[in-house]
Amino acid sequence: MRILEVQNVNKRFGGLQALNNVNLNVNKGDVHAIIGPNGAGKSTLLNCFVGRLEPDTGSVMFDGQSLLGKKPHQINQTGVSRVFQTPEIFTDLTVLENVMIPAFAKRDGAYKLNPFARVAQESEIRDAAEEVLRDLGMADKRNQIASEMSRGDKRRLEMAMCLVQEPKLLLLDEPTAGMSRSDTNNTIDLLKHIGETRGITKVVIEHDMHVVFSLADTISVLAQGTVIVEDKPENIKGHPKVREAYLGEAQV
Amino acid sequence: MTDTKRNDVILLLVVAFFALFAPIILNPFPSDGPLAQFNAGYPDLMQRFVIYGIFAIGFNILFGLTGYLSFGHAAFLGVGSYSAVWMFKLLSMNIIPAIVLGVLISGLFALVIGFISLRRSGIYFSILTLAFAQMSYNLAYSVFTPITNGETGLQILLSDPRILDAPTGTAQPVTSLFGLEMRDTFLAFEYLGRDFQFTYGYYVCAIILLISFYISMRIFRSPFGTMLRAVKTNQNRLSYTGVNTRPYTLTAFVISGMYAGLAGALLACMDPLAGAERMQWTASGEVVLMTILGGAGTLLGPVLGAGFIKYFENILSRINDNVLEAWFAFMPDGMSDFFVVIVHPFVGKGWHLTLGLMFMAVVIFLPGGLMDGAKRIIDWVSGKNRASKRGAKAPAPAE
Ligand SMILES: Nc1ncnc2c1ncn2[C@@H]1O[C@H](COP(=O)(O)OP(=O)(O)OP(=O)(O)O)[C@@H](O)[C@H]1O
Ligand SMILES: [Mg+2]
Numbered sequence: 001m002r003i004l005e006v007q008n009v010n011k012r013f014g015g016l017q018a019l020n021n022v023n024l025n026v027n028k029g030d031v032h033a034i035i036g037p038n039g040a041g042k043s044t045l046l047n048c049f050v051g052r053l054e055p056d057t058g059s060v061m062f063d064g065q066s067l068l069g070k071k072p073h074q075i076n077q078t079g080v081s082r083v084f085q086t087p088e089i090f091t092d093l094t095v096l097e098n099v100m101i102p103a104f105a106k107r108d109g110a111y112k113l114n115p116f117a118r119v120a121q122e123s124e125i126r127d128a129a130e131e132v133l134r135d136l137g138m139a140d141k142r143n144q145i146a147s148e149m150s151r152g153d154k155r156r157l158e159m160a161m162c163l164v165q166e167p168k169l170l171l172l173d174e175p176t177a178g179m180s181r182s183d184t185n186n187t188i189d190l191l192k193h194i195g196e197t198r199g200i201t202k203v204v205i206e207h208d209m210h211v212v213f214s215l216a217d218t219i220s221v222l223a224q225g226t227v228i229v230e231d232k233p234e235n236i237k238g239h240p241k242v243r244e245a246y247l248g249e250a251q252v
Numbered sequence: 253m254t255d256t257k258r259n260d261v262i263l264l265l266v267v268a269f270f271a272l273f274a275p276i277i278l279n280p281f282p283s284d285g286p287l288a289q290f291n292a293g294y295p296d297l298m299q300r301f302v303i304y305g306i307f308a309i310g311f312n313i314l315f316g317l318t319g320y321l322s323f324g325h326a327a328f329l330g331v332g333s334y335s336a337v338w339m340f341k342l343l344s345m346n347i348i349p350a351i352v353l354g355v356l357i358s359g360l361f362a363l364v365i366g367f368i369s370l371r372r373s374g375i376y377f378s379i380l381t382l383a384f385a386q387m388s389y390n391l392a393y394s395v396f397t398p399i400t401n402g403e404t405g406l407q408i409l410l411s412d413p414r415i416l417d418a419p420t421g422t423a424q425p426v427t428s429l430f431g432l433e434m435r436d437t438f439l440a441f442e443y444l445g446r447d448f449q450f451t452y453g454y455y456v457c458a459i460i461l462l463i464s465f466y467i468s469m470r471i472f473r474s475p476f477g478t479m480l481r482a483v484k485t486n487q488n489r490l491s492y493t494g495v496n497t498r499p500y501t502l503t504a505f506v507i508s509g510m511y512a513g514l515a516g517a518l519l520a521c522m523d524p525l526a527g528a529e530r531m532q533w534t535a536s537g538e539v540v541l542m543t544i545l546g547g548a549g550t551l552l553g554p555v556l557g558a559g560f561i562k563y564f565e566n567i568l569s570r571i572n573d574n575v576l577e578a579w580f581a582f583m584p585d586g587m588s589d590f591f592v593v594i595v596h597p598f599v600g601k602g603w604h605l606t607l608g609l610m611f612m613a614v615v616i617f618l619p620g621g622l623m624d625g626a627k628r629i630i631d632w633v634s635g636k637n638r639a640s641k642r643g644a645k646a647p648a649p650a651e
Contacts, residue, residue, distance in 0.1 A: 050492060076494035088489040090482050101482050102493045104475050110496035113503060115471045119478055120257060161493065 003028040003169060003201050004049070009058030011044055011225075018044045019055065020225035026169075026218075031195060031202045033212045036222035037246055042205045043085075045222070046173055049203075050082050051075045063168060073110050079168035081161075085177055087154040089161065091147035095138060098146050099129035099160050106165045132164045135197070136190065152183045156190065163194065170194075172204045176211050188214050213237075221245060260469055263551065267465055271458040274298050275450050282445035286578065289570055295437075295451040296522075297566050301559045302457040303518045306464045308542040308554030310511020313468060314504045315540070316549035317477060319484035323378045323536050324365070324385030328358040328509040330392070330531030332516025334399065337406045337526045344416035345408075345425050347434065347456070347521040351514065358513020359506055366505035370498060373487075385536055392528035405527035427521050429456060434522055453522050460518065461555075464511060469551055471507070480504050481549075512539075545614055547621030556622050561607065568603035 004026035011019040018041045026032045034042050047053040049060060051072040060067045067075055076082075081102075090098050103125045108114070133139045136156050141149065146157060155175065162170055175191070176184040188211055194200065195215075206212050212219065213233050220230040223245035229236065236242060270277060279293030292298065307329060315321055332354035339350035369380040392400040400406060408425055417425075427434045434453035441448055471477045479500050482490050487497050520526055529535075538561065546557025576595055580588035598606045618624040 071496070072491040073494050073496045076492055082492050084492075088486060088492070090485040090489060092485045093478075093481060097478060097481075101478060101490070101495075104479070105490075105494040108475070110494060111499040113476060115467075115474050115476045115507075117474050117476070118257075118470075119473055119475055122475065125475075161489075165494070 001028045003063055005061040007059045009048060009055045009060065011048065011053065011055050017225050022227055024220055024227060026201060026203060028201055029199050030217040031204060031215045033216035033219045034203065034205045034222055035212055035219060040222040041225040042222055043173055046171055046205060049171060050080060077110060081165055081167035082171040083158050083162055083175060085173045087158040089146050089154055089158055093146060095144050095146055095157055096129055096142040098157055099132060099164050100125050102161045103128050103164045129164055132160045136160050167200060170200050170202045172202060174205055174207065176208055184208060184211060191215055264466060268462055271461055275448055279446050279448060283447045284445065289575065290567060292563055295449060295454045298454050299457050299522050300562050302461045303515050304542065304558040304562055305555040306461055307512055307515035307539050308558040309464050309468045310508040311539045312543050312548060312554040313471060314508035315543055317480035317484060318501050318504050320501060321378050322381040324381030325512050325539055326531050326535035327385035327388040328362055328512035329516035329535065330528065331358045331361050332513030333520040333526035333530055334406055336517035336520035337524055340408055340427065340524050341412040341414065344414060345427050347427050347429050350521060351517045354513045354517025355510045359510040362506045362509025366502050370501050370505060382533060385531060386533060389528055389531040392531060400528060405525055408524045427524050457518055472551060541611060545611055545621055547623030550623040553621050553623040564607055565603060568599050568606055571599040
């Protein structure tokens with residue numbers, strides 16, 4: 001069953017056709033990787049899913065409803081969470097608060113005026129947050145200020161913030177960029193673990209082929225704003241079009 | 253978590269203690285002694301501490317939590333004062349309707365100004381609020397003179413209609429709470445050469461301060477307050493987390509505007525007179541200074557900052573050359589003249605200089621304001637205690 005359907009999406013930046021009739025279908029429960037050379041339009045495409053950019057033409061359907069014209073917070077409320085390339089977290093707040101905020105947003109919606117409720121008495125929310133932190137191995141860090149954590153932990157925290165919302169779709173833009181080999185492997189394990197325990201559909205943009213081939217169920221190859229191939233990993237390896245697109249940039 | 257709650261109760265009790273016993277605590281010096289001018293325990297000044305404390309508590313809900321720096325909050329203070337005086341003129345000298353109207357009208361103003369200003373953030377937001385406040389200030393002197401009475405200011409007159417308690421006789425009407433006159437001293441006594449004075453007005457202000465402080469505390473500890481702090485830290489993440497930030501910032505803006513209106517109304521309750529100078533940008537800047545000086549984003553900081561600034565404003569400005577000469581009289585002639593000349597620029601009309609220097613010192617050495625200083629002292633003292641206790645029990649382990 002398809003959870004995300006992208007049809008004929010076009011996006012121009014001035015004279016640059018960043019996305020050119022992009023079609024993409026993501027099946028429920030899959031890890032769908034998007035690969036492609038630098039400047040291919042991968043991030044632009046992801047930005048069109050979360051409301052940061054609006055496509056010029058085309059349609060983006062998620063779970064039966066169109067995402068076009070919606071604001072970022074409205075899209076999140078439909079069940080889409082996003083991990084950014086550089087972790088976007090609440091640096092001044094504690095790890096626990098960081099995870100409780102998305103849980104509040106999930107329960108209370110886009111806005112709730114409850115100035116006399118007490119955070120200390122929100123045991124449901126706190127339990128949910130603590131459970132996710134435990135699952136990601138960060139329970140002992142819950143009272144740390146987020147800005148004081150290592151880069152790897154920040155990414156993990158951002159992941160926890162997305163997971164506590166139990167999204168239907170998780171979008172990840174280069175989750176291992178700039179990471180050491182061991183951090184990269186940890187992230188792969190983490191994503192696999194999330195896949196096993198939660199079965200959330202994921203769309204991952206990634207340059208690291210090791211990551212892509214360890215995780216992906218389906219791969220779309222984007223080049224110059226167009227999806228040139230969408231297939232299973234074993235068929236992507238050695239595909240002539242993919243080789244041509246990368247022109248020896250990477251050993252595929 | 254329960255720790256936070258216990259600490260909050262303690263903090264509230266401490267504030268209540270100081271608010272209730274301020275007329276005694278702030279009068280430590282004998283009234284005919286040389287240090288009498290440092291006493292602050294007289295009603296007029298204490299009321300100002302408390303009222304500006306309320307103003308700063310409200311400002312801190314916007315600035316301390318969301319990080320949006322408004323340079324126009326004095327406009328709401330002014331609106332609160334004008335509304336209150338109008339209530340005195342039209343309805344009754346009772347302060348309750350005046351306060352209620354002051355809070356409501358300033359809340360409405362804040363809703364409109366906030367709705368427009370919050371479309372921008374950072375410096376552009378600050379400039380927009382400043383522009384609105386200056387506009388209100390200038391309009392109060394021109395277009396709105398029928399409402400504001402221009403430069404003369406809005407005053408209570410014997411000819412006012414005052415529906416509920418129309419004036420009888422020729423006595424100037426006074427503000428009251430169901431018959432308790434605000435300026436009335438209900439208790440005054442002398443002890444060890446110190447004069448203590450208790451008025452209804454001060455206690456009305458003090459109780460309202462306590463309520464305001466309690467509400468602000470609840471906001472800080474609520475999920476709503478957590479969202480406001482999240483706005484300050486990372487608005488981008490918050491919107492990709494499903495939160496619509498605009499209504500949160502607007503609510504914070506309106507709440508802080510209502511606090512300002514409450515403070516303005518209380519000023520009018522203590523002295524039923526309203527002038528446009530209350531809306532000037534310097535007044536808006538003052539509440540920014542109070543909040544930063546005390547510690548933005550802390551519960552107690554703004555109250556401390558307000559007290560600090562109002563104390564030095566009043567005390568320093570009253571020290572003139574005569575006072576200085578009396579202080580340095582014990583020195584040989586030339587020397588005392590020298591000291592008077594040195595100190596002169598810092599006191600009397602020059603009190604702004606001292607305040608400016610103190611403000612700079614605090615911002616440079618204590619970026620978190622006075623609360624930061626207090627925390628460092630507490631950490632230092634308790635750290636030292638712990639170290640000495642450990643030392644007494646067992647030889648300190650090599651760390
Ligand atoms: N906001 C924008 N305004 C103008 N041009 C843009 C904008 N965003 C992206 N582009 C351009 O669109 C093209 C696609 O960019 P995009 O970031 O989507 O590539 P990408 O596939 O994510 O590349 P990378 O692998 O380097 O992250 C690039 O040429 C980029 O310069
Ligand atoms: Mg990119």
